[in-house]
Amino acid sequence: MDSPKEPQPSGEFKCQLCGLTAPYTYYGQKPPNTCSIELLEDCYVMKDPFTPDKEKILILGSLCSLCGLSVCIGAECSLFYSKRFCLPCVNENLQAFPLEIQEDMDRRKPQKKSFPGKKMDTRT
Ligand SMILES: [Zn+2]
Ligand SMILES: [Zn+2]
Incomplete structure (x- = not known):
């Protein structure tokens, strides 16, 4: 099989909160090759490297x-509530x-208190 049209990364996505970086192949709401997927927001997407299925992103x-x-979709970094909000903005406008x-x-x-029932090692 030759598939010359492998999407090339168009840039590198970097989460400005946690520092996660990954090459993305598309930014927008309708990734190519994915007729069934329509995203709710403009996203940085990459082809799922773990599956040969072209539709998987x-x-x-x-x-x-x-x-x-730019924030990753990790729960630590952003929240989707009709739009994408980074957590600092969510906190500011809670x-x-x-x-x-x-x-x-x-x-x-972040749990600042020690977990009840979980031993905290407080050696210095
Ligand atoms: Zn992040
Ligand atoms: Zn923000």
């Missing part, structure tokens, strides 16, 4: 709709989000 990240930061998001953010907060 991986969404790497997107741009925060408020500050324009009151504007519905309660469920606020609660979700609450749960996501």
